[in-house]
Amino acid sequence: MEKTRGEIYEGIAFQFCKVATVALLAGRFVLPLAAGLCAAFYIAAIAKGKKDTRCFLKHPLLIAGFWGTVSVISLIIILRH
Numbered sequence: 193m194e195k196t197r198g199e200i201y202e203g204i205a206f207q208f209c210k211v212a213t214v215a216l217l218a219g220r221f222v223l224p225l226a227a228g229l230c231a232a233f234y235i236a237a238i239a240k241g242k243k244d245t246r247c248f249l250k251h252p253l254l255i256a257g258f259w260g261t262v263s264v265i266s267l268i269i270i271l272r273h
Contacts, residue, residue, distance in 0.1 A: 224263045
């Protein structure tokens with residue numbers, strides 16, 4: 193069944209709603225938290241046999257490495273200030 197334009201927009205809005213909720217709850221730690229969880233869940237997906245993704249980077253291990261690095265660097269920057 194094809195989605196209507198309204199359903200597509202609602203889906204996008206729901207994704208941003210989830211991001212905004214995390215931002216509200218985590219404050220300045222949003223980036224390291226979200227990036228770290230992203231990396232952790234991609235690693236979990238790899239462990240369960242997932243070899244590709246919808247992300248433009250295509251390889252879950254590459255994505256996990258990128259977001260893991262972002263998480264660590266952003267946390268260091270936050271804690272140093």
